Each structure stands twice: as structure tokens, then as C-alpha cells.
Amino acid sequence: MNLQNKTHGPVDPPLDCPACPRLVELREELKATHPDWHNAPVISFTSEKPRLLVIGLAPGMKGANCTGRPFTGDYAGDLLYKTMLDYGFAEGTYLARPDDGLQLRDAMITNAVRCLPPQNKPTGAEIKTCRPYLLSTLAANPSIRAVLALGRIAHETFLTALELKRSAFPFAHCAEHNLPDHGTTLFDSYHCSRYNTNTGRLTEDMFRSVFDKIRNKIP
Template structure:
């Protein structure tokens, strides 16, 4: 599933695989020395049956706080949704010391370092894929991977050895994956998608409800 099976599930905070991201991180450290400014680690339950895969840290969200989807609009919708579905203790307060705990779920990103303009290039997604594959492999109870957005979907499929052309991204798409896993995908919960109406709260919650339904079915 990954080219380097000895790779840890989390990238080092000062990961140097992507020169453009390292330069951007250095710039942010100079401008905001109190921010996390590093490769953001996954967050959640190590016994999770559900893994949520986002795109990359937001510059003033996870890059600032050091926790995925924490401190930005996308996180408000995501954490509200997983709270409603019972995947957390519903204590999200938009900062890493809010007491939030995930239940049977973990959140990670396809790219662990913040990219300029929130847009990683292909080489950066490729460089980080081994960490995604290692994260997937490190979850012994994993059943469902829920991908947020096309980049996340495509990178997850590749990490699992699945051909993207045979498993195209679509909101609400579902595919059987190796090792009994199921890949479910949604439009990303970005402000752009919600403001334009491409993604509604109901649509987002429906995908999570379906993921939970599948998780319980395959775990039975």
C-alpha cells in the first residue's frame, strides 16, 4: 500500500520533502512565530473505525492551531457534523485546548503542511501520500475512509492501490477498497462550497450518516 512500510504514520513537524511548502512555512514562522507552523498531525481515536481525510491545513486554521480543521470555517461545519453523529464529545471550541475528544474517528489530511492559497501541487500530494498510507495502515479497526474533496479522494485511492480512473470522485460516491475498507467521498466543507450552495449542511450530514451506516454494517 505504501512504498515505505517503515514510515511512521505522522510526518515530522519540520518535514522537508516539499521545498515550496518549507519556504511558505518559514515565511509564516517569521510573520506568526506563535503559530504551530509545521506538518499538522492527525487527531482522534487510535482505535477508530472511521478515518476522515481532508485536503491540507488552512493557513490560519490548522497551521495556526496544530490540529486538523481547527480554527476555520471548514472545521466549524465538520466538527458540528461529527458531534451530531456521535463521533465526538461535542466540545469543539475552535482551539486545541477546548477539551474535544473524537470517538471511533480520526481526522487527517492528504497533505500535512499548509500550501500557499490552500492549493497543493501534484508533487506535494505525491510526496505526502506515504504518510497517508502509513496512517491508514496504523489503524487496526479501520472500516470506512471518508474523503473530503477530489484531491483527498484521488490520493486516498492511490494510497490504497486503487486506480483513480476506475474510482472517480463524486459527492456521495462509495467504493470497496482492499482489506475490506470502504471509501466514501464528499465535497469538501470549505467556505466556498457552502457559500455557493454546492454543498449544504444537509448534504454533508447525509454523507456522514451513510458512512456511519456502512461502518456499523461492515463491523457487524
Template sequence: MSRSRRDPRRGLRPPSLLPNVRAVPDQAAFVPPSRDCPLCPRLVDFRRLHRAQHADWHNAPVPSFGPITARLLIVGLAPGLRGANRTGRPFTGDYAGDLLYSTLLKFGLAHGTFRADPNDGLELLDCRIANAVRCVPPENKPLPQEFGHCRPFLVSEIATMPKLEVLLALGKGAHDQALRALNVRPAGKFPFVHNRMHELPNGLALADSYHCSRYNTNTGRLTEAMFHDVFRSIAGRLAG
């Protein structure tokens, strides 16, 4: 049975957030947060603290990585303190990135050599990576109001991706925030389940995976083989 080819972004307009955002064939409509974004006082204070301690770190909202024309959007929770917050590129500088980028390379979603450095020349192919919260939070735990302040950026980014077909949520927190950004209700109809592919009412698909953190791999909750299975499922959905 063939899938409907209707616009997958239909229904993405949470009216209280960004009513004028529409899908366009370039990135002109997507405006990421400024380097000194003031929306979340707690995150601003945390950012200033680490700017004082580590002047050579990025210490700012972490921009998304990958082409706006990608069919796959990978959504993480927030930048890691010594990973993306330090390097300025999502999932770069910590173990989670080692597993994620090696997997992207294996499945043809990246080209080049990953060296955990934003200047390594790695390119993403048909894939983009973003975070639900763009600034690093204390203890890697964003507060509800911080999710709310940052959500319009994810809403706008999704609406600006003209070829988007699949979102991959890394962890339950990212899953919940992706559903909110997509304005999918009731969210309880689409529970977080590892390697589940949810077909959403707006024509997009939401894939779930346990987060590729060192903790999850050390405890056996997520293995490399399990992570690869998620991407096989995504490849099948994109091929269909």
C-alpha cells in the same frame, strides 16, 4: 448478504513506499513528519515565511487528530493557512471545521464542546482526521511532487489503524490521494461523486463528500443537510 470480514488493509503495500509497515494495535509504527520536515522545499519556504510573521502560530506539519483505533478516517487535502496551520489541529480555526465538528458531535463521533481551539477538550470517538499533505501549501494548492513526498505518511497511518473500515474523502483531491495511498487500481473505476460509497477491493469503503468549505456552502454546492446525509451513509456502513 454479510460482508467479508477479511483484513481490510490487505493490499495496502505500495512496494516503493513503506514495505515494512504492517497493522499493529497501537500507534508505535506510525511516525508522523518532524516539525521541521525538509521533504518539500516550497512548503519549507512557506512555513519559514509564516514562522517569521506569526511566531505564535503552529506553522509546522499538522498532526492527525483522533484515536488510531478508529473505524473512520476522514481525509482532507491540506491544512488551511489560518485554520490548522495556525492552531495545530486539523480543521480547527476556520469555517470548514465549524461544520465538520458540529456534524461529528451530532452523529456521536465526537464528545465535548468545539470552540475552534486545540485546547477545548474535544475528543473524537471512533473517528480520526488526517490530511493528504501535512503542511500548508501556498493558495491551498499542493503540487504533485508534494503529494508524493507526503503520501508515505498517509500510507503508514492507514496501515497502522487496526480497526479501519471507512475513509471519508473531503473533496476530489482528497479522494484521489486516498485511492493512491490505498494503492487501488484502476482509480477510474471509483470516480469522485458526492455521497457515493465505494466498496474497494481491499475490503475498505471510501465515502465521498464535497469539501465543507465556506465557498461550497455559500454557493449551495454543499448544504448542512447534504453533509449530514454523507454521515448517515457512513453510519449505515459501520453498522452493517
């Protein structure tokens, strides 16, 4: 990826990151009520030299905010990891906990916002504040050739990070956007949340159709 002209910082925020007051307040409240939870920014989960980067929105309260591993402990992770296992982007057994031994293969998973937001809705300012960590993640992993954005916010955050016009690459489920200047292809999917699957907005077959395209791009 061509990120040479951008400024990069650490790949992941510190566990006591003070940058977003609203997120810090929620984090401190949860530390008091659930001291055994992770309750901190969630670092990316990766294999060595990943070619696929999966970008979600933010940690779920009883998912990554609890377990400390992206998409681990909630329904979205059940569908995501099952699909990644089926398509060879993970190996082992997913048991919804960070010590289950599951390993990614040729892949990385991160979030546009690394801390849990109230009602799972980060503000625009919080997304912007966390964007440098996405840039640093991309810069530190030049092996990435495909990006899967789970939902519109992840899609738009990725495009903004690369200083690309959103209007040129509209979000749509199963869309494929070639970004030759950045050496990668952006794929879109509706987020694999329980709400989307319960309402039929996203079915397992629809989700797998996106991974079919990804595997065709990076066999």
C-alpha cells in the same frame, strides 16, 4: 486493511520536515510573521482504534496551520466537527482551539498533505511526497472500516495510495465505493469549505447525507 506488501515509515512527518521546498519556504515566512502559530506539519487527530478516517486536503492557514489540530480554527472545522458531534464521532464542545477538550470517538482526522500549501493548492509532487504518511497512518490503524474523502484530491490520493485505478471509483458527492480487498469503504463528499457552502455546492443537509451512509456502514 491489506497493506502488508507496502513500505511504511513514521506515521507523521517531523515538525521540521524538509521534504517540500515550497512548503518549507512558506512555513519559514509565517514563523517570522506569526511566531505564535503552529507553522509545522499537522499530525493526525485520533481516538483509540478509529473505524472512520476523514481525509482532508491540507491545513488551512488560519486553521490547522495556526492551531496545530486538523480542521480547527476555520469554517471547514465548524461544519465538520458539528456534524461529527451530531453523529457520535466526537464528544465534548468544539470551540475552534486545540485546548477545547473536544475528543474524537471511533474516528481519526488527517490531511493528504500535512503542511500548509500556498493558496491552499498543493502540487502533484507535494501530494506524492506526503503520500507515505497516509500509507503509514492506514497501516498503523487496521481498525479503520470507512474512509471519508473531503474533495476530489483527497479521494484520488487515497486511491493512489492503495494502488487502485481512479477510473474504477469516480469521485462524486455522497458516492460509496466498496473496497473489499482492503477491508474498507470509501465515501466521498465535496469539501466542507466556506467557498463550497457559500456557493451552495455543499449544504449542511448534503453533508449530513454522507454521514447517514457512514453511520449505516459502521453503526
